[in-house]
Amino acid sequence: MMLSHCFAVFWEALSLKVLLLFLATFILVADYMRQRRPKDFPPGPVPLPFLGNLLHFDIRKPHLSVQKLTEKYGNVVGLQFGNIRGVFVNGLQLVKEALIHQGENFLDRPKIPIIYDHFQTFGLVNSNGMSWKQQRRFALSTLRNFGLGKKSLEERIQEEIKFLTDAIEEEKGQPFDPHYLINNAVSNVICSITFGDRFDYHDSQFQNLLRLLNEAGRMQASIWSQVYNIFPALMKRLPGPYQTSFKNWEHLKSFVRKIIEKHQEDQNPQEARDFIDAYLNEMAKEDASSSFHKENLLQSTLDLFFAGTETTSTTLRWALLYMAIYPEIQGRVQAEIDSVIGQSRQPGIADRDSMPYTNAVIHEVQRISTVLPLNVPRLTTVDTRLAGFHVPKGTILIANLTSVLFDKDEWETPNVFNPDHFLENGQFKKKEAFIPFSAGKRACLGEQMARMELFLFFTALIQKFTFQAPKDVKLSLDSQMSHLLNPKPYHICAFSR
Numbered sequence: 001m002m003l004s005h006c007f008a009v010f011w012e013a014l015s016l017k018v019l020l021l022f023l024a025t026f027i028l029v030a031d032y033m034r035q036r037r038p039k040d041f042p043p044g045p046v047p048l049p050f051l052g053n054l055l056h057f058d059i060r061k062p063h064l065s066v067q068k069l070t071e072k073y074g075n076v077v078g079l080q081f082g083n084i085r086g087v088f089v090n091g092l093q094l095v096k097e098a099l100i101h102q103g104e105n106f107l108d109r110p111k112i113p114i115i116y117d118h119f120q121t122f123g124l125v126n127s128n129g130m131s132w133k134q135q136r137r138f139a140l141s142t143l144r145n146f147g148l149g150k151k152s153l154e155e156r157i158q159e160e161i162k163f164l165t166d167a168i169e170e171e172k173g174q175p176f177d178p179h180y181l182i183n184n185a186v187s188n189v190i191c192s193i194t195f196g197d198r199f200d201y202h203d204s205q206f207q208n209l210l211r212l213l214n215e216a217g218r219m220q221a222s223i224w225s226q227v228y229n230i231f232p233a234l235m236k237r238l239p240g241p242y243q244t245s246f247k248n249w250e251h252l253k254s255f256v257r258k259i260i261e262k263h264q265e266d267q268n269p270q271e272a273r274d275f276i277d278a279y280l281n282e283m284a285k286e287d288a289s290s291s292f293h294k295e296n297l298l299q300s301t302l303d304l305f306f307a308g309t310e311t312t313s314t315t316l317r318w319a320l321l322y323m324a325i326y327p328e329i330q331g332r333v334q335a336e337i338d339s340v341i342g343q344s345r346q347p348g349i350a351d352r353d354s355m356p357y358t359n360a361v362i363h364e365v366q367r368i369s370t371v372l373p374l375n376v377p378r379l380t381t382v383d384t385r386l387a388g389f390h391v392p393k394g395t396i397l398i399a400n401l402t403s404v405l406f407d408k409d410e411w412e413t414p415n416v417f418n419p420d421h422f423l424e425n426g427q428f429k430k431k432e433a434f435i436p437f438s439a440g441k442r443a444c445l446g447e448q449m450a451r452m453e454l455f456l457f458f459t460a461l462i463q464k465f466t467f468q469a470p471k472d473v474k475l476s477l478d479s480q481m482s483h484l485l486n487p488k489p490y491h492i493c494a495f496s497r
């Protein structure tokens, strides 16, 4: 009796152990199969069980972290995160091959859990296929037309610049952090086009929204998102910072939703005042294609807001920093402004062609600050070959823009801030390797608008002010990664000229 009882207990314990062992083996093997490299997949480090290559990736400096891997494996590196498969591509030739020559094969956005769970596939940035095509075509033509005869984009920007220069004037040469003013000003240009209105720099509700936007960006680049991407089903249910992120986006969405409702009440179908009006008109058309609906209106509007604010404003913050650190370059820009525009009128976009030096400085700021170092991820739409490797359908493509913007074969002094990169005999010189907006069919939708904003804002600021480090402060060019490569927060002095 005793014996048989012992035996039973022993047997139970053993079978439990065997069962656990069997389970563990099964999970490991299943995980191995899941993470197995396809034949001819680009080379890369062996993925660890469950974590894949997560530990080969430093979230805080993702643009630098794969450096060792690139040195070891070459210009195309294959990586695996859980069941997500990715390929990193470096250098002008290969990036062009993927984004332009084979652009059609790399056209989609991946379904990344942390992004999908926030936005699904609505809007401009995260949509694919027919819906993306229609949303993008509509947004491009609407932005081009704005403001629909009445007020041009250039005028809207110039109007905002008056507010911005006045606000900076109020600082009276004392050190200030330009972040929120510039962010608000740049955001107002998008707001003017999409909502038909700007927001006052003292509007606390709008300030709060900009803060949420900034926080959302930082969250997207945090370790939490990476963990979320690997265990989405689990993480969705746990309390954690991404719950805040969901709440923040809900807040942003309800803000835009209210503005849309207001438009529905008081719009005049004969005259579209802004992007939302134009979109509502499109929705009302008899033969409106299926992708013009409320969800896409909301998300496309938010996408313009999100994609168009921090990118441009971060670039401008880098520009001021470079001017303060390179006073002789700032002096040459001012000399050009004085001779072409003078002090009595605002810069206009027509001035750009007569201002090669200023134009070169802006390009060089964009090159060296590389605000989106790893582009926005793409996904292969079909099985593809790249540089002789097999890249299966459904693989994420990360085009390393830094590797192009710092390509030793393309730039004389890639690591030095040098406007001469864009000058030849005193004339502005275009460079093929200048691709901060990416390239091909899915390149930045706001490039024209961003280039106009950068020129008008930058030129107007340097026309009115001289930017300098506060007394006894050494400004730093160190960067800090959120979803964008930002300058570290800094204070600066703006002296009226």
Ligand code: HEM
Residues within 6 Å of the ligand: 124, 125, 126, 136, 303, 304, 307, 308, 309, 311, 312, 315, 371, 372, 375, 376, 377, 378, 436, 437, 438, 439, 442, 443, 444, 445, 446, 447, 449, 450
């Ligand atoms: C200096 C400023 C800017 C930079 C450096 C920049 C850069 C980029 C890059 C690298 C992409 C990814 C393209 C790709 O996947 O190949 C992108 C996409 C996008 N950008 Fe910009 N951008 C800037 C300003 C703007 C502005 C002002 C707007 C708003 C009008 C905007 C709207 C968008 C949109 C909607 C997309 C998604 C396009 C798509 O998926 O089809 N961007 N941008």
Ligand SMILES: *[C@@H]1O[C@H](CO)[C@@H](O)[C@H](O)[C@H]1NC(C)=O
Residues within 6 Å of the ligand: 062, 063, 064, 065, 066, 067, 068, 070, 088, 089, 090, 400, 402, 403, 404, 406
């Ligand atoms: C991107 O390119 C830069 C410059 O060549 C390099 O240092 C970095 O390691 C690359 N990053 C990735 C993720 O491939």
